[in-house]
Amino acid sequence: MENKSFKVEKSKELFDRAWNTIAGGVNSIARGPHGGVIPGTHPLYFEKGIGSHIWDVDGNEYIDYLIGQGTLLLGYAYPAVNEAIIDQMNKVQHTGMSNELEIKVAEKMVNHMPCAELVMMSNTGTEVCTFATRIARAQTGKMKMIKCLGWMTC
Numbered sequence: 001m002e003n004k005s006f007k008v009e010k011s012k013e014l015f016d017r018a019w020n021t022i023a024g025g026v027n028s029i030a031r032g033p034h035g036g037v038i039p040g041t042h043p044l045y046f047e048k049g050i051g052s053h054i055w056d057v058d059g060n061e062y063i064d065y066l067i068g069q070g071t072l073l074l075g076y077a078y079p080a081v082n083e084a085i086i087d088q089m090n091k092v093q094h095t096g097m098s099n100e101l102e103i104k105v106a107e108k109m110v111n112h113m114p115c116a117e118l119v120m121m122s123n124t125g126t127e128v129c130t131f132a133t134r135i136a137r138a139q140t141g142k143m144k145m146i147k148c149l150g151w152m153t154c
Contacts (some may be wrong), residue, residue: 001004005058006055006058007058007059007060008044008060009058010045010056010057010058011042011043011044011045011056011057011058012042014045014057015042015043015045016042016154025042025043026043030041044056044057044060045057048076049064049072049075049076049077050075050076050077051075051076051077051078052067052075052076053076054076064076088101105121106119107120108122121140133145
């Protein structure tokens, strides 16, 4: 089996630029250890994906097992998804107000998940935690909560 070495020069250049304007050089702990990238190393930068494959800025091809942290269930550039996105963009993009599409999504979720009587959608983890806190307080009648600190510890 051939041992193939990868070029990473363009990724290194991009990281050097990022270091000057992004604290720790990365915007997510998924791209480097907590607090940023280990000194002397850098993340890879990616520019395109098709199906389950993704290419970095240096032209190296990978099978992407992260697949958008699970959000791209059908892979990159899936034609039906792309068409639906373009169709919606031609109608209305983000309004911050209610629209029929969110009702259709909720109806599909309730119809396909027998345990789901109602759904609530959000675009931030903070908002989801606030909703969960309100639901827990309403259900239990208790106002005090325990806050866990640290990585998966309580």
